[in-house]
Amino acid sequence: MDYPFIPRNTVDLEDGMYWDIFQDGKFGFAVIIGRWNRVGVLAGILTLIKQNNTISPEDELTVFETGYVDLKSISYCMGMIRGQVTVSTEGLIITNRTLTFAEPRAIVKKAMKANFSKKRRTLREAREGL
Numbered sequence: 001m002d003y004p005f006i007p008r009n010t011v012d013l014e015d016g017m018y019w020d021i022f023q024d025g026k027f028g029f030a031v032i033i034g035r036w037n038r039v040g041v042l043a044g045i046l047t048l049i050k051q052n053n054t055i056s057p058e059d060e061l062t063v064f065e066t067g068y069v070d071l072k073s074i075s076y077c078m079g080m081i082r083g084q085v086t087v088s089t090e091g092l093i094i095t096n097r098t099l100t101f102a103e104p105r106a107i108v109k110k111a112m113k114a115n116f117s118k119k120r121r122t123l124r125e126a127r128e129g130l
Contacts, residue, residue, distance in 0.1 A: 004080035007071050010035050016086055019079040020053035021045075021108045027053045028108030030079075031061070031087050033094075036068045042094065043069045044087060045107045049115055054082055061087045064111045067099040076101040 007013055018031040027050050034042035044063035048055065055061070074080065099107075 001084075004082050006075050006080050009038050009071070010041060011038075013041060013081070014084065016084045017081050018046075018055060018083060018085055019074050019081050021104050022053075022078040023105050023108045024112065026051060026112065028104075028111060029055060030069070030104055031063075031085060033063075033066070033087065033089050033092075039072075040068055040070045043067060043099075043104070044089070044092070045104055045111065046087075047111050047115060049108070049112050053079075055085050061085060063087065063089070063092055064114070065107050066092065066094055067097045067103070067107075069099045069104065070101065073099065073101045073104055077105050 001012070013032055013035070015032055015034065018029050021028040021030060029046045029048050030043045031046060032041045033044045036042055043066065045065045045067075047062045047064045048059055050059075
């Protein structure tokens with residue numbers, strides 16, 4: 001498979017393929033964790049936020065939220081299928097929620113805030129330990 005590409009249907013898609021979601025000058029990511037229908041997938045929006053649009057082997061991959069997305073949402077959020085990764089779905093709660101085209105970007109924004117709060121809390125704990 002040649003990456004990157006914009007999918008038109010789910011025929012060529014496999015679990016673990018991921019796409020980037022541009023939000024506030026940074027990139028969030030979503031990964032396919034199942035197929036929905038001919039033009040949609042079950043996606044896991046990751047907690048990972050980066051300056052570039054690729055996932056590397058050392059990146060920690062944790063699913064922040066799940067939902068069913070139409071493939072048009074990928075290009076709507078200025079993304080493309082960039083590669084394939086392994087993401088654990090063990091213990092993951094799958095919702096029956098269908099996301100609107102713009103909703104993955106809003107979820108990435110929530111993940112950014114959650115990551116920022118977590119980093120601030122870790123830094124504060126480290127300072128208090130000194």
